[in-house]
Amino acid sequence: MICRFVDSEADFVFVPKSMIGEVAQRESAIPFDAPGVELGHHDDRCSFEAIIEKYELTDPALLRMAKVIHAADTRDMDSDPLARGFEAIAVGYSLRFPDDEENLAHQFEMYDALYAWCRLDVAKGQGGDKA
Structure with missing residues (x-):
C-alpha cells in the first residue's frame, strides 16, 4: 500500500524495536507499525x-481493504468475514x-490480490457492509 499509494520509491528498513x-x-x-509511533x-x-x-487516502477499495486488515490486526476479528483467512x-x-x-x-502479492478483490467487491456494491 505504501509503495502504491504513498511513495512509489519507498525503502523499508527493519530494525530492532529498541533502535527505531x-x-x-x-x-x-x-x-510505522511499531509501538509509540504516529503510524502505529x-x-x-x-x-x-x-x-x-495520515495520507488522506480515499480509494474505496483501499477503504474496504482497511476493514479486512483492521479486523485481522485488532481484537475485532469477527467484524469482517475475510479477517480470519487473511490473518492465517x-x-x-x-x-x-x-x-x-x-x-x-512475498506478502506484496497477497496485499495486491486482496486489493484486487476489494476493487471487485466495491464495484459490485458490497463494500464489506454485509457479513
Missing part, C-alpha cells in the same frame, strides 16, 4: 488505518519467510 527512534532520526525515515496502533485502530488517515495467510507467510525483507517481498 535512533534509526528513523538518522535516516530521516518514517517509522492507536486506540482501536491499526497501522494500516493510521496510514490511510499472513501468519503462514511469517512462518515460511522469517526474514522481514523476504517476507515483505
Whole structure:
C-alpha cells in the first residue's frame, strides 16, 4: 500500500524495536507499525488505518481493504468475514519467510490480490457492509 499509494520509491528498513527512534532520526525515515509511533496502533485502530488517515487516502477499495486488515490486526476479528483467512495467510507467510525483507517481498502479492478483490467487491456494491 505504501509503495502504491504513498511513495512509489519507498525503502523499508527493519530494525530492532529498541533502535527505531535512533534509526528513523538518522535516516530521516518514517517509522510505522511499531509501538509509540504516529503510524502505529492507536486506540482501536491499526497501522494500516493510521496510514490511510495520515495520507488522506480515499480509494474505496483501499477503504474496504482497511476493514479486512483492521479486523485481522485488532481484537475485532469477527467484524469482517475475510479477517480470519487473511490473518492465517499472513501468519503462514511469517512462518515460511522469517526474514522481514523476504517476507515483505512475498506478502506484496497477497496485499495486491486482496486489493484486487476489494476493487471487485466495491464495484459490485458490497463494500464489506454485509457479513
